[in-house]
Amino acid sequence: MSQHVNIPSKVDSSDEKQAINLKITVPNNVKLSEVNVLVSIIRSDLRKPLEGMTISALNVMKDPVTLDSNLSVEEGMKVLTEKHIRCAPVWDETKKGFIGVLDIRDSLKHAVKVYRQNKSLALLNQAKEETESISENGSSVLVLPSE
Structure with a gap:
């Protein structure tokens, strides 16, 4: 054992x-x-x-990928996916410096969070509409939508 x-x-x-x-x-x-x-x-x-x-002894990327701050998140994620990397620094030309790192994992977590919030909001709105239509018909029964 x-x-x-x-x-x-x-x-x-x-x-x-x-x-x-x-x-x-x-x-x-x-x-x-x-x-x-x-x-x-x-x-x-x-x-x-x-x-x-x-770090120079490691096999690091010879042509590092940097993302412009004007790219959309979707465009940035596409670059990361195409280059088979998880994250890249973001360069802001007006500030002449790096402003952060776009990480595909963080972006996906955020997308899932927004998706869930939107789905929950849509379900609540649907339930509210159905509740209002039931009350307009004079029924006292509350029917919740099934997923």
């Missing part, structure tokens, strides 16, 4: 910390303190190849 242990880890990624979850299977006879030691060793081993390394 074994136990599954999720180990959250924080890895520095520029200005923010990025969470990495390691999932390991540990025999029941292994104590949690031993697991902590094992995790510490794994973390250390994973960081060793990066020690003393500079």
